[in-house]
Amino acid sequence: MLRSRILGTGRSVPATVMTNADLEKIVDTSDAWIVERTGIRERRILEEGRTTSDLATEAARLACQAAGWDPKTLECVIVATITPDVPMPATAVYVQDKLGCNGSAAFDLVAACAGFIYGMSVADAFIRAGQYRRVCVIGVEIVSRIVDWTDRSTCILFGDGAGAVAMGPDESGRGVASTHIYADGSGAEHLHIPGGGARMPATADTLRERQHYIKMNGRQVFAHAVRNMAAACEEALAANGLTINDIDLVVAHQANIRILESLAERLNIPMEKVYLNLQYYGNTSSASIPIALDELARDGKLHPGDKLLFCALGAGLAWGSAVIYW
Ligand code: UT7
Numbered sequence: 001m002l003r004s005r006i007l008g009t010g011r012s013v014p015a016t017v018m019t020n021a022d023l024e025k026i027v028d029t030s031d032a033w034i035v036e037r038t039g040i041r042e043r044r045i046l047e048e049g050r051t052t053s054d055l056a057t058e059a060a061r062l063a064c065q066a067a068g069w070d071p072k073t074l075e076c077v078i079v080a081t082i083t084p085d086v087p088m089p090a091t092a093v094y095v096q097d098k099l100g101c102n103g104s105a106a107f108d109l110v111a112a113c114a115g116f117i118y119g120m121s122v123a124d125a126f127i128r129a130g131q132y133r134r135v136c137v138i139g140v141e142i143v144s145r146i147v148d149w150t151d152r153s154t155c156i157l158f159g160d161g162a163g164a165v166a167m168g169p170d171e172s173g174r175g176v177a178s179t180h181i182y183a184d185g186s187g188a189e190h191l192h193i194p195g196g197g198a199r200m201p202a203t204a205d206t207l208r209e210r211q212h213y214i215k216m217n218g219r220q221v222f223a224h225a226v227r228n229m230a231a232a233c234e235e236a237l238a239a240n241g242l243t244i245n246d247i248d249l250v251v252a253h254q255a256n257i258r259i260l261e262s263l264a265e266r267l268n269i270p271m272e273k274v275y276l277n278l279q280y281y282g283n284t285s286s287a288s289i290p291i292a293l294d295e296l297a298r299d300g301k302l303h304p305g306d307k308l309l310f311c312a313l314g315a316g317l318a319w320g321s322a323v324i325y326w
Helices: 020-024 031-038 052-067 091-099 112-128 185-190 204-208 218-239 257-267 285-298
Strands: 003-012 017-019 042-044 076-080 105-109 135-142 160-170 175-183 249-252 307-314 318-325
Touching: 003 052, 003 112, 003 285, 017 020, 020 031, 031 257, 042 160, 052 091, 052 135, 052 160, 052 285, 076 091, 076 112, 091 105, 091 135, 105 112, 112 135, 112 160, 112 175, 112 285, 112 307, 112 318, 135 285, 160 285, 175 218, 185 218, 218 257, 218 307, 218 318, 249 257, 249 285, 285 307
Parallel strands: 003 175, 076 105, 076 135, 249 307
Antiparallel strands: 003 160, 017 042, 135 160, 175 318, 307 318
């Protein structure tokens, strides 16, 4: 059976660490509150002068290297991001140029925290259709540049980073067994940036009103995350004739440890089966799953045939799940 398979992974995270203690100096918060309510202890912040395409390119190079590919031979570059280098053109074209695969397909995909699963789903369809054999999917966010550093309810949550996978065809039975992607635009207002688009172009007033930063109704997003990610996981298992006991590891979007604990409870699995790195990176949106995957792969924690279950939910609301036979 022809499947798409992840043949290499890579990640690039900024060197600069911002701890909860650092945040205590910026907004009215405490390490105790952040740890108890989110599980996050520190996050990475990109240095001035570097941008989204820089981290994305580094992660993509490493993923290609792990796959044994020259980046120049990539046929399609998909960048999942809500923090592009510029409003247009796509960040993917800058990444493509830096990688040297000019002439390949290159585009961005906006599905926020679900962006990596959306990107994988598109790559999987391209590969199974025979359209491309060498696809790089990158989840990358520099959320520190769009977060309101005066809003304690959001600025403590996010971090910067990039993760990438090199995907190609495989007939051994290993690879992407399924992807399910969903959205419900009636929840768009729960997590959005009101300003800076065609609806509210940037003016001195919109800047003063801080309309160009992330606004979030955390409780609403939390409730949807638990419910919809659990439902998407159940759907993924059913589509593959699996039960949760067949899954070796759940690699879920890293937003909040309490969301992951509630998800584990709904799926009836112990937390040992849910990968956790949000304590080190915070919520890196579309980058969280590929960063986690690269850590797992490079730490030798993944074995051929392992069954992985991915899930994520974010702005849109957009969410999804995937089953991978590693
Ligand atoms: O990636 C996908 C998108 N995002 C998410 O998945 C995030 C989902 N939501 C969440 O993770 C949680 O809703 C938050 C962590 C954002 C907030 O946690 P919560 O338990 O829902 O807190 P809350 O917003 O209900 O606020 C509880 C209290 C409030 O005080 P009062 O009104 O009870 O007096 C807040 O003002 O905590 C206060 N608070 C803070 N206190 C200290 C909010 N942020 C902070 C803070 N430090 N940073």
